[in-house]
Amino acid sequence: MVNGMNGSASSSDSVGVISIRDVRKHYGAVRAVDGVDLDVHAGELFGLIGHNGAGKSTLFKMLLGLVPLTTGSIVVDGRPVHGELFRQVRRTLGYLPENVVFYDNLTGAETLSFFARLKGCPDDDREALLDRVGLAAAGHRRVREYSKGMRQRLGLAQALLGKPRLLFLDEPTTGLDPEGIREFYRILREQRDGGTTIILTSHILSEIQERVDRLAIMKQGRIEALGSVQSLREAMNLPLFFVLRLADGGGAAAAQARLRDTLGDLAGGVEIAANGRELHIHSPREAKMRVLAALAPLTADGRFADVQVREPSLEDVFLGYSG
Amino acid sequence: MAFDLQLRQIGVIAGKEFRDRIRNRWVLAVAVVFAAFALAIAYFGAAQQGSVGFRSIEVTIASLVSLVIYLVPLIALILGFDAIVGERERGSLDLLLSMPLTRLELLLGKFLGLFLALACSTVLGFGLAGVLLATQLPTAALYHYAGFVFSAVLLGAAFLSLAVMVSVFASDRGRASSAAIGLWFFFVLIFDLLLLGGLVLGAGDLGGGWGSQLFPYLLMLNPADVFRIANIFGVEDVRAMYGLATVFPEALARPGLLGAVMVAWIVLPLAVAVWRFRK
Known part of the structure; x- marks a missing residue:
């Protein structure tokens, strides 16, 4: 049974632009992919995550027709x-493999021309693509002179050749600096807004948690959970985390005692711990508003300098499902 | 999909492979090596007999045959051993196969592009030597020389086909290069020794036993021997020198038959490579 807000793997009645039905890939006794059903809808930015060996790379390759x-x-x-x-x-697809190494002897522009010819699309937009991924000045340098990040940008430009309707990106931001990652996702948003469907894998969960529309968590060849990050958080019912920073002059022990008194009437499950000049509260999701209401008088009297409410991260969700 | 073959896609892959070898001057370098060796052997080939200078085309070709048998298979194997496994190791194989391109088209494109590079080097190198020899030799002899160059191209294609097969089977470039070198040792250095040894041990002699009947056919199992026979058998003096007249029946030495065997040596390894690659 797939968890998440969308209780079934097929998240709606409509058939997706990618429709996967009971897909299995067995290598002898090893079940790399073991009964996956999934629909990915047009214009969606979809994440596929899982531990190494969970089956996502095999599924990715099957989606591309590389593995029977x-x-x-x-x-x-x-x-x-x-x-x-x-x-x-395949003429409608763009693909950026993990750790792709292009031909060192070609320039960036020649690389795009080669793949455009293979794809059967004109290469007259290659300069525009190089410009879009920030390689306009390096387009006529040989790829052997490119840094890891530049190669990754070239990989994205290659994937965008021929204006694909679907983009498959395997660990696409490896080697990019923070600015590059931000620009990379800006390009992906543009593509998605233009109607392109995007599937990506990443191990950097913090990077994708605010950016994907939906995601699937794979474990042992199956889809363990499917839905938006928020729906998975809610389905998992992971506790919220409140961080209260004490105001100058306030004692942690006194503040903790006051807090216990104030929160004492709440339902069980709320835990309070002191950590230096901070108080940490772990609260069930359903108690969130009551905790906030209880904190209001304490913040009003100046006892706390700052209050942060932290949702469970995608990493917490992922570890909850896959751990 | 099985019979869906697009020549355009083969041409794109072949064109890239060929252009790569032109750009990195591989074709030029190998052509120069061929030309230099060919001229040196043609001129100094008889130095052991105490003379130097260009001799008859027959003797020149006989000398060049040995050069080609050592050099062309080695160069072909080096050229092709990483054709597929290199792409796999680089991580670009999946990208290529995600294009509107079949595995058959990729393999044929690789082979064709590399073959064109090798053929250009062979024709340029030995052609240049031929042009220089043309001033010393009669025109009729040059037809014989052209046949020699053509058979050298076929020999290169046969070993390139073997190299591409190795590149499909090998799991990494290291193993592929080892296998390629192993094939060179086997076909160029070991095969004839094993054959002769086996025949002597198995039949006692080469004169009239079943071994002598089988021997010509076993030679066909080595493209280097097919090339040698094709170039040596038609030349009476050289045939006697190699001892071929006693062991090789004339009926088997027809150019058409030998050409067909060489083509089989090109097609079969490539067919095995295609089968394995598509599996």
Whole structure:
């Protein structure tokens, strides 16, 4: 049973632009992918996460038609990905593999021209693409002179060749600096807003938690959870975390005692702990508003300098489902 | 999908492979090596007999055959051993295969591009030597020389095909290079020794036993021997020198048959590579 707000793997009645039905990939006794059902909808930025060996790379490769299915079916943009029409399907795809190394002897512009010819699309927008990913000045330098981040940018430009309707990005921000990552996701948002469907994998959960529309958590070849980050948080019912920073001159012990008194009437499950000049409260999600209401008089009398409410991170959710 | 073959896609891959070898001057370097060795052997080939200078085309080709048998297979194997495994190790194989491109097209494109580079080097290198020899030799002899160059191109293609097969089977470039070098040792250095040893041990002699009947056919199992026979058998003096007249029936030495065997040596490893790559 798949967890999350969308109780089934198929999150709506409509068939997605990517439709995966009971897909399995077995290597002898090893079940790399073991009965996955999933719909990804048009214009969605979809995350696929999981531990190493969870099956996401295999599923990714099956979506691209690189690995044959043991059983099941995958339909991409209305066409079976492994069928006779695979060429038409692939002309609508953009793919950035993990750790891709381009040909060192070609320039960035030549690299794009080569892949454009293979894809059967014109390469007259290659300069614009290089400019869009920040490689305008380096487009005519050989790839061997590129840094890791520049290669990754070139990889994105390559994936965007031919204005794909679907983008598959495997660990796409590896090697990018923070500014590069921000720019990278800005480009992805533009693409999504233009109707492109995007599936990406990442191990950097903090990076994608505010950026994906929905995600699937894979474990042992299956989809363990599916939905928006918020829906998964709620389904998992992980506690909220309040951080109260004491005002100057206030004693931690006194503040803690006052807090216990104030919160004493709340339902069980609220835990309070002192940590230097901070008080930490772990609270069940359903007690959130009552905790905030109880804190109001304490903040009003100046006992606390700051109050932060921290939602469980995607990492917490992920570890909750996959750990 | 099985019969969906687009020549355009093969051409894109082949064009890149060929252009790469032109740009990094591989074609030029190998052509210079071929030309230099060919001229040196043509001129100094008889130094052991106490003379130097260009001799008859037959003797020159006989000398060049040995050079080609050592050099062309080695260069072909080095050229092709990482054709596929190199892409796999680099991480670009999945990217290539995510394009509207079949595995068959990728493999044929790789082979064709590399073959064009090798063929250009061979024709340029030995062609240059041929042009220089043309001033010393009669025109009719040059037809014979052209046949030699053509057979050298086929020999290169056969070993390139073997190299591409190795590159499909190998799990990494290190193993692929080891296997390629192993193939060179086997076909160029060891095969004939094993064959002769086996025949002597198995039949006692090469004169009239079943071994002598089998021997010509076993030679066909080595493209280097096919190349040697194709270039040596038609030349009476050299045939006697190599001892071929006693062991190789004339019926098997027809150029058409030997050409067909060489083509089989090109097609079969490539077919095995395609089968394995698509599996």
